[in-house]
Amino acid sequence: MPFTISEIIVLFFTYSVVGWLWETFYCSIKDHHFAYRGFLFGPYCPVYGFAVTTILIATYRVQHSRILLFLVGIIVATVFEYVASLFLEKVFHMKLWDYSHLWGNLQGRVAPQISFFWGIGVVLLVRFIQPFIQRVINWEEAHTHGILALLVVLVMGTDTVLTIFSVRHFHTTTQQWEQCAVAYREKLKQRLATALPEEQPALAQRLANWHTDLVKWRAELRLRRLNWNERRLVKSFPKLKVLDAKHFNELKKDLMKRE
Incomplete structure (x- = not known):
């Protein structure tokens, strides 16, 4: 395991917040009004946290190769997006995104174009963003000794x-x-x-x-x-x-x- 449990929790929280900021900014610009994104009450999108954390663990051994990183990123992100869509529909009877209008889509849950950009995003994430985020988390872990991870579990669990x-x-x-x-x-x-x-x-x-x-x-x-x-x-x-x-x-x- 490349990360400790505490690091995984903080990584999940960090990228959930980053995903919320990105979606809120992008959708607010696109829709011409402030769009408070996210399925939960708080300013975070767990789907990004789960996806990115899963990707970081799954691609840990192929980080040396951009091509392998791209391909593994596409596979992991696509499977995760499909499962997340299926979970929302079966458990909550809701559909939050629909790619039915895109070529090659699978039940409107995933589409090749979206998966392609996921692959590019994974390469950028692992090579350029994650090293900085990891340094911040290493500093936080050394000073809080897992307290932040505990707070994340309590807040997001509630x-x-x-x-x-x-x-x-x-x-x-x-x-x-x-x-x-x-x-x-x-x-x-x-x-x-x-x-x-x-x-x-x-x-x-x-x-x-x-x-x-x-x-x-x-x-x-x-x-x-x-x-x-x-x-x-x-x-x-x-x-x-x-x-x-x-x-x-x-x-x-x-x-x-x-x-």
């Missing part, structure tokens, strides 16, 4: 538990909206089927814009409001999909305008 509760609440909320949307659409379809000819255009228009009406009448229908973290997830991840609430995915844009 954050993970709170996030699980928050995501479960979010799932319950989306199910309520989904059930109401299905009932509302079915009611409009039945009215349209029995309506007089002069009434049909107006009803057809309402059916086409059902999500606008549903959001407008949210209070009367006693539908749950999204809390801060739920609004953040929807706003910061425009491609977010709740896999068992397809109607919620259609109305979330209208919902965010009124939240």
Whole structure:
């Protein structure tokens, strides 16, 4: 093992924060508004921490070769991204990224273009960034003797538990909206089927814009409001999909305008 357990924890935390900073900066510029990225509450993206730490351990014996470093980096990063996507979908019923529009993608979870840039990133990371980060961690380990690693476990562990509760609440909320949307659409379809000819255009228009009406009448229908973290997830991840609430995915844009 090239790193101690304490070093692995601090490396994981460091690159989780670096990943959060990068995603927040990039997405804020791209979306023209501040995007508080990350799945957890705190300013870190564990997927980057897990990915980079795994890559550093897996590529430790091939660091002398840029080609091997590039190839191993592609393999490890691609497998990790696929597993992370599968985990989010199966456990939390959520899809945070979708590469379906890219050539050669696999179930929208990974794509050759993304994996290629992962490979380049791994070479840059291992050759130029990690040596500096490792010197900082060596200094920290010599002075704190693992205390920082313990704090990381406590803080991120607590954050993970709170996030699980928050995501479960979010799932319950989306199910309520989904059930109401299905009932509302079915009611409009039945009215349209029995309506007089002069009434049909107006009803057809309402059916086409059902999500606008549903959001407008949210209070009367006693539908749950999204809390801060739920609004953040929807706003910061425009491609977010709740896999068992397809109607919620259609109305979330209208919902965010009124939240």
